[in-house]
Amino acid sequence: MRLEKKVAIVTGGGSGFGEGISKRFAAEGCQVIVNDINVDGGERVVSEIKTAGGEAAFVKGNVAVSSDWANLLEATLDQFGHLDIVINNAGTTHRNKPMIEVTDEEFDLVYNVNVKGIYYSAKHIVPYFRKRGGGNFVTIASTSGLRPRPGLVWYSGSKGAAIIASQAMAVELAPDNIRVNVVNPVAGDTPLLSEFMGSDTPEIREKFASVIPLGRFSQPRDIANACLYLASDEADFITGTCIEVDGGRCV
Numbered sequence: 537m538r539l540e541k542k543v544a545i546v547t548g549g550g551s552g553f554g555e556g557i558s559k560r561f562a563a564e565g566c567q568v569i570v571n572d573i574n575v576d577g578g579e580r581v582v583s584e585i586k587t588a589g590g591e592a593a594f595v596k597g598n599v600a601v602s603s604d605w606a607n608l609l610e611a612t613l614d615q616f617g618h619l620d621i622v623i624n625n626a627g628t629t630h631r632n633k634p635m636i637e638v639t640d641e642e643f644d645l646v647y648n649v650n651v652k653g654i655y656y657s658a659k660h661i662v663p664y665f666r667k668r669g670g671g672n673f674v675t676i677a678s679t680s681g682l683r684p685r686p687g688l689v690w691y692s693g694s695k696g697a698a699i700i701a702s703q704a705m706a707v708e709l710a711p712d713n714i715r716v717n718v719v720n721p722v723a724g725d726t727p728l729l730s731e732f733m734g735s736d737t738p739e740i741r742e743k744f745a746s747v748i749p750l751g752r753f754s755q756p757r758d759i760a761n762a763c764l765y766l767a768s769d770e771a772d773f774i775t776g777t778c779i780e781v782d783g784g785r786c787v
Contacts, residue, residue, distance in 0.1 A: 537565030538768045543616045545569045545608060547599050547653070548626030550577025552726030553676060556756025557623055557763050562590030564764060567616045570594050571608055571626070591616075599626045599653030605660040618668065621767045622661050624654050624698075625676040635689035643690050650694035654701055662709065670713030674766050675702040676759065679722045679782045695720075699778060706776030715775040717766045722782035724754040750783030 544561050548554035550572030558568050562585040570585075570592055572578035578594040585592040595611045597604035612619050628649045630642040654675060665671030680688055681695030699718050706716035723729060723744055729736065745752060762779045765771055780786045 540565035560760035
């Protein structure tokens with residue numbers, strides 16, 4: 537098992553990519569803390585992991601709230617004794633629409649979750665990783681941070697910030713043996729898809745999928761497999777990299 541005896545926090549683990557990552561990690565021997573603001577989703581994922589023979593626990597929390605990160609770390613250490621991996625997966629978007637129609641509230645939510653969430657993750661987890669002698673962050677950003685689409689201006693900006701911040705973290709934290717990498721999914725078949733597209737019809741799905749050379753949206757298993765590699769000891773000399781899991785979209 538590639539993550540045996542390791543402990544991971546997966547934010548936004550109650551659905552979508554986070555659910556896929558949580559289940560894949562647990563199947564590889566990882567003890568997983570599933571974090572989400574959605575209690576029903578998070579507890580469902582934990583129950584399904586346990587039914588499959590894995591180890592997991594749910595911790596409710598909002599990644600955009602500093603005190604929730606403090607509680608998340610404390611709960612992880614209480615439950616499993618240590619922490620090796622943080623998957624900064626929780627994210628949100630504004631609806632696909634002209635940039636000047638995005639409200640102040642929508643803008644603030646996107647940047648608080650997608651960017652400030654990473655800041656709070658670092659603020660609370662880096663001191664622990666330094667004391668432990670190392671650790672591993674993986675940021676789930678987006679191909680939109682590299683190849684932006686019209687209608688998603690501020691979302692794209694937030695993911696661009698997440699990518700650059702993560703790469704800068706990788707350089708700064710390398711002397712502490714803390715690795716930081718990024719996975720950039722193309723549009724995925726998750727609960728946020730209709731917001732990305734602005735609507736959800738077969739015609740709109742076909743339009744979005746048509747710019748992906750391999751011809752389909754990403755699936756949680758695709759993202760989970762990339763995260764598994766980056767979180768494993770097989771990638772112990774890899775930091776500051778971005779893996780585009782995009783079916784060729786960014787070529």
